[in-house]
Amino acid sequence: MIGHHMQANQAQRHRRVQCAFQTTPARQGHFLSVIFPGSQKTMSSLSGKVQTVLGAVDPGQLGRTMTHEHLTMSFECCYFPPAPGDKAVAEAPIEMRNLFWLKQNPYGSHENLLLCQETDAVKEELLFYRRSGGGTIVENTTAGISRDVTTLKRLAKETGVHIVAGAGFYVDVTHSDETRKMTVEKLTDIIVSEVLHGTDGTSVKCGVIGEIGTSWPITDSEKKVLKATAHAQAQLGCPVIIHPGRNPVAPAAVVQILQEAGGDISKTVMSHLDRTIFDEGELLEFAKMGSYLEYDLFGMELLNYPYKLEVDMPSDSQRVKTLAFLVAEGYEDRIVIAHDIHTKNRLTKYGGHGYSHILNNIVPKMLTRGINQNQVDKILIENPKHWLTFK
Numbered sequence: 001m002i003g004h005h006m007q008a009n010q011a012q013r014h015r016r017v018q019c020a021f022q023t024t025p026a027r028q029g030h031f032l033s034v035i036f037p038g039s040q041k042t043m044s045s046l047s048g049k050v051q052t053v054l055g056a057v058d059p060g061q062l063g064r065t066m067t068h069e070h071l072t073m074s075f076e077c078c079y080f081p082p083a084p085g086d087k088a089v090a091e092a093p094i095e096m097r098n099l100f101w102l103k104q105n106p107y108g109s110h111e112n113l114l115l116c117q118e119t120d121a122v123k124e125e126l127l128f129y130r131r132s133g134g135g136t137i138v139e140n141t142t143a144g145i146s147r148d149v150t151t152l153k154r155l156a157k158e159t160g161v162h163i164v165a166g167a168g169f170y171v172d173v174t175h176s177d178e179t180r181k182m183t184v185e186k187l188t189d190i191i192v193s194e195v196l197h198g199t200d201g202t203s204v205k206c207g208v209i210g211e212i213g214t215s216w217p218i219t220d221s222e223k224k225v226l227k228a229t230a231h232a233q234a235q236l237g238c239p240v241i242i243h244p245g246r247n248p249v250a251p252a253a254v255v256q257i258l259q260e261a262g263g264d265i266s267k268t269v270m271s272h273l274d275r276t277i278f279d280e281g282e283l284l285e286f287a288k289m290g291s292y293l294e295y296d297l298f299g300m301e302l303l304n305y306p307y308k309l310e311v312d313m314p315s316d317s318q319r320v321k322t323l324a325f326l327v328a329e330g331y332e333d334r335i336v337i338a339h340d341i342h343t344k345n346r347l348t349k350y351g352g353h354g355y356s357h358i359l360n361n362i363v364p365k366m367l368t369r370g371i372n373q374n375q376v377d378k379i380l381i382e383n384p385k386h387w388l389t390f391k
């Protein structure tokens with residue numbers, strides 16, 4: 001089945017109908033910035049600020065922050081064909097009778113992968129997120145999965161939620177031939193330009209690099225993007241967020257590449273730990289490397305994780321248990337959390353948990369499982385704030 005998936009992905013590489021790939025030509029020179037003599041570091045006017053799609057803000061304005069969400073994107077790159085007997089339900093319009101099937105098979109329905117068609121529903125969700133006490137969302141959509149910063153800007157204006165957009169590139173299967181041929185220097189210029197000047201032909205600037213996509217094993221093209229990410233981060237002093245491959249050693253392998261290329265691991269989030277590292281000893285070993293530890297699939301509970309059948313996707317209760325373990329081990333300053341909504345069925349419009357599930361359901365559970373209010377505030381407010389603030 002996994003081989004089937006990889007073949008499907010290779011075919012997708014040539015189709016990519018919905019995943020229009022666009023990059024902004026890199027511009028040389030950084031307005032409002034100074035390059036210190038003898039150093040690579042660009043000291044920009046962003047120092048001490050967080051860059052949202054509506055401009056730079058003081059970090060204290062962010063409030064409760066989900067560090068890994070998507071508001072508009074396409075996940076067609078990772079379509080996973082359903083079992084032959086499920087073709088009819090997979091191709092049916094989304095309705096009440098197939099919601100449970102979608103929850104178990106989110107990647108087997110083309111329609112379910114097009115979150116980009118749900119901007120009105122997402123806007124309603126963001127208004128509810130604010131009413132639930134939310135302040136900021138980091139929108140992790142990068143090149144390759146239909147990033148749309150114009151829509152993000154509109155959503156931020158119309159809802160009052162601070163939205164931080166992501167620079168850079170998703171996993172190898174979405175890299176264009178042009179991207180694959182680029183040097184590390186060219187890739188660095190593009191990422192830096194997306195932060196300092198604007199993204200995908202707009203003046204909307206990204207406030208974080210990532211999610212930078214990596215597979216397992218990490219491909220050559222992904223290694224170049226990782227090096228470019230580290231170089232851009234060294235210049236800008238900005239936050240970085242990584243999508244690791246599905247192997248317990250993948251997060252450490254990524255950190256090693258970033259470190260060797262001059263990246264700042266203390267300002268880097270490692271995403272998707274919920275489906276990647278299961279052994280507590282291995283988790284503590286990875287935690288020692290110093291990145292933020294992100295549990296970002298809250299709300300996603302399914303029996304068979306199609307991209308790696310050996311993985312038992314944890315339940316939300318198990319996720320909370322892992323957070324309590326990390327807190328007890330002294331990592332309360334390094335944890336961040338989110339839902340990583342990337343399919344339609346997870347929106348409340350389709351009976352899903354929505355962007356406010358953590359605030360309304362997970363936080364109360366955390367408080368009953370040995371995590372106190374001060375620690376919850378660190379996880380939801382302080383840690384994201386420190387991560388997102390440019391050095």
Ligand SMILES: CCC(=O)NCCS(=O)(=O)O
Pocket residue numbers: 075145243272275297307340342
């Ligand atoms: C684009 C969203 C994304 O990459 N989510 C992670 C999905 S999974 O790798 O955990 O299946």
